[in-house]
Amino acid sequence: MNRNRNLFFGICLVAFSSTMALLSVLWTPYDPLEINPDISLAKPSWSHLLGTDVLGRDVFSNLLAGSRTTLITAFLVVMITMSLGVTTGIGAALSPRWFNRTAIYSIDIVLALPAVLFAIVLAAIRGPSTFTAVIAISIATAAAVAQVTRREVNVLLNSDYVLAARACNSNRLRIVRRHILPNIRASLFIQASGAASIAILAESTLSYLGLGTTPPAPSWGRMLASSQQYLIIDPIVALWPGLAIIFTVLGFNLLGDGLREALDPTLRKSKS
């Protein structure tokens, strides 16, 4: 068994950002919302590790608190995506032929819709919030999960052991639980980590555009948007939220790739 570097770094990065998010619930160096005009745009120092923003708020505290918003969004999206996507996918594969075809077409249509565009429409109508962002992102990612799941389940349903289970008079629920779910588990984990990274990028983008998480809840996207106005005075403030987004997304991407390598035996490189 050779070392799986992707998995290792992925787990490290995801664990790191989760720890940060948990930590922020208990403790941040300063109150992330505390305004202090005297120390506006302070340079990084021991008292303010990453400096302060234009209102004198501690950047490091905001970064910590922002990770909470980000990871909660990711978690909700993954939960909704997986439950919606997997049920639709399995349901479509098990249903009669005509329904299966309709499902394929509907999934294709949802997949073609530009998700962020619909998040924008949703935000226009219901007002921007983390919730509307989560719903819009989830619907888009759920369609992708449903498509992959349906395909894989279709293959499994034609396998000999499912036929054998049917011959033994197993009902459909039992077949799904005993034979289908364990076999698509690997792919589901991979897709969940993919959905998480899509969710983080989309949420920060929507917040940056002012259509996602609303103030005063700290969010990386909005931190970037506000720092953009002071680029000439203090470009460094724009650096931190961006790096935070990159490393969290990278973590989930590597986790997905690593899981693929670890769980799919055909992809395992032979020792050469």
Next chain:
Amino acid sequence: MRKTDSLQNLIWYLARRFTLFVGSLVAASALVFLLLRMLPGDLAQAKLGIEASPEALAQTRTEFGLNDSLILQFVKWLGNALSGDLGVSMLTGANIAQEIVNKATVTLPLIGLASVLALVFAIPLGMYSALNFRRRKGIGIAAISQLGIAIPTFWVGVILVTIFSVKFQILPSGGFPDAGWSSWSGCLESLVLPAITLALGQIAMLMRFARSATIEVLQQDYFRTARSTGLTRGQALRVHGVRNSLVPVVSVLGMQIATLIVGAIIVEHVFALPGIGQMLLQDVSIRDYTKVQGTVAATTAAVFFVSFLIDALLGFLNPKSRASL
């Protein structure tokens, strides 16, 4: 005999693909239409505010045809939209289709420039990383592409502005010449940074496909034959690799067109470019619902149309791709 079979096959494929195109178009416009009908109150109320008199409300409702049944309203709107009439803005009364066409003079060149940049850089980089497969150089490039996928578009924009506009002051940080394309050098200059911003994420993504396509070519018999005639790996790849890796890359770029258009909205916001995306965001903030509806419908239609064209082209070139539908 076989030739007519294949032609019939192609026509069937195009017909199925066209049905999907029309179906998704109708479904998407119905979705936007219904979403906007979920407004608290209705369009007239949203336009005139809660203190509007009943007479004024009634008049606006007649003006926008809000008294008809929902289905009739939708059919009317869709019929007009198909003939290129997206109605008028409920706040300014401007012709929506006309405004979209005006703004497209910024958005389309931006997307075009970004796509060209993406192709020009992604294919050589992907091929290079494939040639150095499992060597340090190749792995390095793959790692950079992994990083590139994780970088949010708007952050790239902000960083590029910091470097090229704030620090070195060689390119404008945003905006677009008021004169439009009559001063084309100014226009190009203000599109450079936005196009690079938009292209970077695509390069990272497309590179991976170029890389895996090239790795496949390297294992083909025709590649070995080419090598045996005395060509170096690089030369043989230039003959066989470019064309063969172009097909998956272009088809991925076609699938990415939605990402590109959404990316354009973000990039226009970062660089304050007066394009379709910036207009959409403004309309959202002032709640010009009819215009949001028109713009989203038109943009979605463009996305569907491009992906239909690319699929049709690929189906024509490569019979294998027809099976997927």
